Amino acid sequence: MQKANGANGDGRWTFFREFVKHPLQIGSVIPSSHFLERRVVEAARIRSARTIVELGPGCGGTTRALLREASPRSRVLCIELNPRLHALVSGIDDERLIVHLGGALSLRETLSRYGLDAPDAVVSGIPFSTMSAASGSQIVREVSAVLAPGGCFVAYQLSGRVAELCRPVLGAERVELELRNLPPMRVYRWAKAKD
Ligand SMILES: C[S@@+](CC[C@H](N)C(=O)[O-])C[C@H]1O[C@@H](n2cnc3c(N)ncnc32)[C@H](O)[C@@H]1O
Incomplete structure (x- = not known):
């Protein structure tokens, strides 16, 4: 169902080039580890x-990991701000996948544009x-508004800033540390209360 991504292998070189041009937007020199x-x-x-x-698929490694695990009847919407990375992820051939060029700030509008249900x-x-x-x-706030009851928000981050932003809206986090990543990364999880 999935094919190789772009002419330059897994897109790492494009990812690095985009990082050099837009370091604050990309936020990492290399993509996430397996x-x-x-x-x-x-x-x-x-x-x-x-x-x-998925917010910020980058060169699509995380997207492929999601697609490998997701059920055949699922839908995966990726929202990527960077046009070159968006083009790269659009090369993944999988009928469950929608790749949208735009920002996470318009999450609600983007979900309704594609007629998708509240995300789990x-x-x-x-x-x-x-x-x-x-x-x-x-x-x-957009994430919290669109999540299905019982759905979860998972953010992998170097800094704790996301937790400060989420606590007032989504409550206390659960956090794990993935040491086998360069750099080691925190994986935060919030679950939206069931109605
Ligand atoms: C650290 S990279 C993560 C890439 C990939 N998911 C990985 O783990 O290797 C962050 C990605 O988020 C994208 N991004 C940054 N701000 C964004 C926003 N407001 N909306 C959507 N994508 C954004 C960047 O262009 C970049 O592709």
Whole structure:
């Protein structure tokens, strides 16, 4: 169902070039390791999710990990701000996948544009520590508003900024540390209360 991604292998070179041009937006020199991808997929309980949203797929390694685990009847919506990385992820051939060029700030509008149900899981690698507090808070409010009851928000981050932004909206976090990633990364998880 999935094919190789772009002419330059797994897109790492494009990822690095985009980091050099837009360091604050990309937020990381290299993509996530397979260890981190695995931990994120497990934390978000992707196997049982029907609608999945990924914020900031980058060059698509995390997207492929989500698709490997997701059920055949799921839908995966990726929202990527960077046009070159968006083009790269759009090369993944999988009928469950929608790749949208745009920002996480318009999450509600983007879900309704594609006629998708409330997501059971929102997974995010976007760098909350380099964006303004106002933008970060608004993204968190969007995530909280769209999540299905019982759904979860999983954010993998170097800094604890995302937790400061999420606590007032989504409550206390559960956090794990993935040491087998360069750099070691925190994986935060919030579950939205069931009605
Ligand atoms: C640290 S990279 C993560 C890439 C990939 N998921 C991984 O783990 O290797 C962050 C990604 O988020 C994207 N991004 C940053 N801000 C964004 C926003 N507001 N909306 C959507 N994507 C954003 C960047 O362009 C970049 O591709």
